[in-house]
Amino acid sequence: MIFSTSQDNLLRTVLLSLLLMVSLSVCNGAPNRKVTEKPKVMTEQQHKANPYYSRTVTTTLTLSDAVWKKVLSPAVYEVARHGSTEQAFTGKYWDYEGKGTYFCAACGNMLFRSDAKFSSTCGWPSFFETVRSNSVLYRKDLSFGMERTEVVCGRCKAHLGHVFDDGPPPTGKRFCMNSILLEFEPDKS
Numbered sequence: 608m609i610f611s612t613s614q615d616n617l618l619r620t621v622l623l624s625l626l627l628m629v630s631l632s633v634c635n636g637a638p639n640r641k642v643t644e645k646p647k648v649m650t651e652q653q654h655k656a657n658p659y660y661s662r663t664v665t666t667t668l669t670l671s672d673a674v675w676k677k678v679l680s681p682a683v684y685e686v687a688r689h690g691s692t693e694q695a696f697t698g699k700y701w702d703y704e705g706k707g708t709y710f711c712a713a714c715g716n717m718l719f720r721s722d723a724k725f726s727s728t729c730g731w732p733s734f735f736e737t738v739r740s741n742s743v744l745y746r747k748d749l750s751f752g753m754e755r756t757e758v759v760c761g762r763c764k765a766h767l768g769h770v771f772d773d774g775p776p777p778t779g780k781r782f783c784m785n786s787i788l789l790e791f792e793p794d795k796s
């Protein structure tokens with residue numbers, strides 16, 4: 608096919624614009640999701656299969672792997688007990704901005720307040736501090752050739768995610784969590 612100079616220039620401009628649009632969408636990282644759905648709220652009463660779940664009892668839980676496998680959903684069990692990580696930008700809370708409290712999905716322990724949540728481009732829900740200092744525990748994680756700090760639930764020791772030192776003030780911490788291990792309860796107002 609033969610193009611005239613003006614057609615050639617037009618074609619070149621169109622192709623360059625398309626290339627620019629594609630590269631911008633790739634660099635941006637986050638999918639183009641403009642509307643944030645309101646996550647389905649799980650109440651304490653909906654955890655009938657898990658007798659250890661409580662949003663008020665703070666006693667430490669020491670249960671066998673077999674018991675956890677029985678009382679948790681397969682998806683929650685996989686992350687909580689095997690340390691799996693959900694895919695970035697897929698969890699229900701990574702860009703959620705509701706006002707309320709986040710609890711551990713495995714045991715009901717209170718973990719984070721929405722006031723401590725910040726907009727992070729990493730694709731996982733991120734917080735700069737926990738509700739209480741003993742809400743979580745920390746473990747050194749040397750997997751995948753990296754040195755990271757794993758964050759586990761302070762009550763049931765479920766794997767929640769990792770904490771990094773590149774968060775915003777006032778703490779400078781970034782608690783990078785798996786949405787599937789979090790349950791949100793909106794503030795009553």
Ligand code: FE
Binds near residue numbers: 712714716760761
């Ligand atoms: Fe827990």
